[in-house]
Amino acid sequence: MSVAAESPSPSLSSLSEDDDFADILDAELELASAADSASPGEPPGSPSDDEEEEEDEDEEDEEEDLVVELDAVGQGSNKWRRVEEHHQDQGTATRPEEDAIGSVKDAEIKICPPHPGYFGGLCFRCGKGQDEDVPGVAFGYIHKGLRLGTSEMDRLRGSEVKNLLRERKLVLILDLDHTLINSTRLHDISAAEMDLGIQSAASKNDPDGSLFTLQGMHMLTKLRPFVRKFLEEASSMFELYIYTMGDKAYAVEIAKLLDPGNVYFDSKVISNSDCTQRHQKGLDVVLGADSVAVILDDTEYVWQKHKENLILMERYHYFAASCRQFGFSNQSLSEMMQDERESDGALATILDVLKRIHTIFFDSGVETALSSRDVRQVIKMVRQEVLQGCKLVFSRVFPSDCNPQDQIMWKMAEQLGAVCCSELDPSVTHVVAVHAGTEKARCAAVSKKFLLHPRWIKACNYRWCRQPEEDFPVPGLKEDKGKEKVTEDATCN
Numbered sequence: 001m002s003v004a005a006e007s008p009s010p011s012l013s014s015l016s017e018d019d020d021f022a023d024i025l026d027a028e029l030e031l032a033s034a035a036d037s038a039s040p041g042e043p044p045g046s047p048s049d050d051e052e053e054e055e056d057e058d059e060e061d062e063e064e065d066l067v068v069e070l071d072a073v074g075q076g077s078n079k080w081r082r083v084e085e086h087h088q089d090q091g092t093a094t095r096p097e098e099d100a101i102g103s104v105k106d107a108e109i110k111i112c113p114p115h116p117g118y119f120g121g122l123c124f125r126c127g128k129g130q131d132e133d134v135p136g137v138a139f140g141y142i143h144k145g146l147r148l149g150t151s152e153m154d155r156l157r158g159s160e161v162k163n164l165l166r167e168r169k170l171v172l173i174l175d176l177d178h179t180l181i182n183s184t185r186l187h188d189i190s191a192a193e194m195d196l197g198i199q200s201a202a203s204k205n206d207p208d209g210s211l212f213t214l215q216g217m218h219m220l221t222k223l224r225p226f227v228r229k230f231l232e233e234a235s236s237m238f239e240l241y242i243y244t245m246g247d248k249a250y251a252v253e254i255a256k257l258l259d260p261g262n263v264y265f266d267s268k269v270i271s272n273s274d275c276t277q278r279h280q281k282g283l284d285v286v287l288g289a290d291s292v293a294v295i296l297d298d299t300e301y302v303w304q305k306h307k308e309n310l311i312l313m314e315r316y317h318y319f320a321a322s323c324r325q326f327g328f329s330n331q332s333l334s335e336m337m338q339d340e341r342e343s344d345g346a347l348a349t350i351l352d353v354l355k356r357i358h359t360i361f362f363d364s365g366v367e368t369a370l371s372s373r374d375v376r377q378v379i380k381m382v383r384q385e386v387l388q389g390c391k392l393v394f395s396r397v398f399p400s401d402c403n404p405q406d407q408i409m410w411k412m413a414e415q416l417g418a419v420c421c422s423e424l425d426p427s428v429t430h431v432v433a434v435h436a437g438t439e440k441a442r443c444a445a446v447s448k449k450f451l452l453h454p455r456w457i458k459a460c461n462y463r464w465c466r467q468p469e470e471d472f473p474v475p476g477l478k479e480d481k482g483k484e485k486v487t488e489d490a491t492c493n
Contacts, residue, residue: 112128114149114151115130115134115149116149116151117136117146117152118134118136118145118146118147119143119146119147120145121145130147134149135149136149136150137153137276137285138274139285140274141269141270141285143267153287156287157289158289160287160288161288161289161371162371165370165371168237168362169238169239170238170239170292170293170294170358170361170375171241171286171288171292171293171294172234172237172239172240172241172293172294172295173241173243173283173293173294173296174240174241174242174243174296175243175295175296176242176246176251177246178299178313178316178317178322179224179297180227180254180258180316181222181223181224181227181254181257181258182221182222182224182316182317182318182319183214183220183222183319184219184220185218185219185321186199186219186220188319189220189319189320189321190320190321190332190335192320193319193334193335196334196335196337198211198220199220202220202221207260210223210225210227211223214253221254221257222318222319222334223258224345224346224347225339225340225341226345226348226351227258228258229342230347230350231259231264233351233355234351235263235264237354237358238358239288240264240265240268241265241269241270241286242254242255242258242265242268242270243270243281243286244270244271244272245271245272245279246271246272247273248269248272248273251269251270251271255269270286280303280304280305281297281303282305282306283305283306283309290309290376291373291375291376292375293306293375294309294375294379295310296313296350297310297312297313298312298313298314298315298316308376308379309376311350311353311379312462313346313350313462314346314462317332318339320332349463349464350464352464357375357378360378360381360382361373361378380415382464383415383416383464384415384417386416386417386461386464386465386466387413387416387417387418387460388418389417390419390429390430391419391430392413392418392419392420392429392432392457393421393422393424393428393430393431393440394409394420394432394433395432395438395440395441396434396438397432397434398410404420404422405420409432409454413457416457416461424440428449429449429450430449430450430451430452431443431449431451432453432454432456432457433451433452433453434453434454434474434475436451436476437476441474450469451473451474452469452472452473452474453472453474453475455472456469456471456472459471459472
């Protein structure tokens with residue numbers, strides 16, 4: 001039987017639905033047996049070496065039987081009675097025990113303190129029932145009824161990080177809706193989409209296609225262009241998780257479309273029922289440390305505790321209902337029979353960013369030990385390179401009664417490496433305005449500074465590179481040509 005110190009802990013996140021908990025219990029039983037065999041001071045009447053070998057063989061046979069029986073976890077409480085009986089045979093619970101001449105005595109109580117976790121309400125190490133609320137988190141997406149205590153989560157996360165770093169991998173948490181896919185309900189399909197036969201096209205469910213019908217859910221789903229190549233390449237650098245605020249059944253169906261061979265996600269599909277805080281996503285349900293986790297999501301406010309891990313995605317609006325939901329009145333991609341380009345769309349762009357983050361994190365030229373590195377610092381550094389060397393002044397972009405430094409656009413520009421200021425001076429490179437008629441905007445035109453719309457900052461934020469300024473003109477510039485020309489005085493310089 002394996003010695004505890006020599007056996008790596010099983011990775012819960014990588015176990016399958018059929019045999020995952022059997023493996024966990026098997027490992028825990030080995031740990032318990034190793035601990036018992038290493039205890040100093042054997043009681044009187046200890047078996048001889050030959051007897052010990054026979055007992056070890058019997059115990060191994062019992063464990064094999066236990067694993068086989070637990071291979072279909074969740075069929076009833078008699079499986080847990082087997083767990084308790086096995087631990088009782090090892091002396092881990094109080095039971096009557098016969099001595100050499102047939103008398104009965106009580107064995108020593110060895111209920112584990114604290115309990116590492118529970119499965120179906122019973123400690124998966126000692127078999128004791130959960131009789132009170134204990135600190136910990138439910139990991140129902142790994143296996144129904146699994147709950148891990150705080151210390152066990154810390155231990156597993158530490159083990160998982162070591163394994164990941166050994167494989168030169170980080171953790172990547174992927175949102176679904178508007179990030180990897182776009183879905184719509186059948187009754188929300190627009191008349192234009194109906195005329196184009198979008199529902200008929202989706203009903204074919206071509207495995208090599210990108211448009212699908214979710215049977216039983218009355219929904220259509222469109223995969224974002226480049227998503228399959230994205231997952232393939234990202235999986236070589238990251239351990240992949242799905243994390244959605246949708247329900248479990250929906251998340252599982254989408255996972256099957258994205259990963260039909262169950263190569264990338266396995267059981268690592270987290271849905272709204274797994275969240276520990278209402279309307280919030282958290283890394284507390286991910287078996288990976290915050291220091292190695294990167295998040296891709298189109299919604300920032302659901303990650304209030306983990307903004308430093310977040311790469312904000314540009315929303316994917318394919319269906320008309322999705323556009324209407326977010327207040328867009330223009331035609332959807334589906335209605336225009338268009339789509340994002342695979343070569344330079346959102347996922348292709350972010351894949352390049354992820355490659356750069358991965359390369360910097362595992363740079364062998366850095367003196368800091370891998371275990372002490374933090375991917376959040378790498379994300380911050382790469383983001384600050386985007387607008388490095390740019391100095392921005394804002395002209396009537398924010399309400400007059402607010403502090404500009406507190407505004408989202410100001411903070412976003414600073415996070416991208418730009419310097420923001422309130423007054424125009426010769427060192428300013430860009431004037432950000434919503435209309436060309438403001439004084440600062442007119443001065444920018446005269447002094448040959450970049451005059452652009454705030455959308456430029458958002459585009460730079462999504463694309464992680466400085467976007468062409470001429471693609472973001474300010475409305476009203478042509479109308480102002482006939483007005484009095486502003487001379488280059490001190491205000492403009």
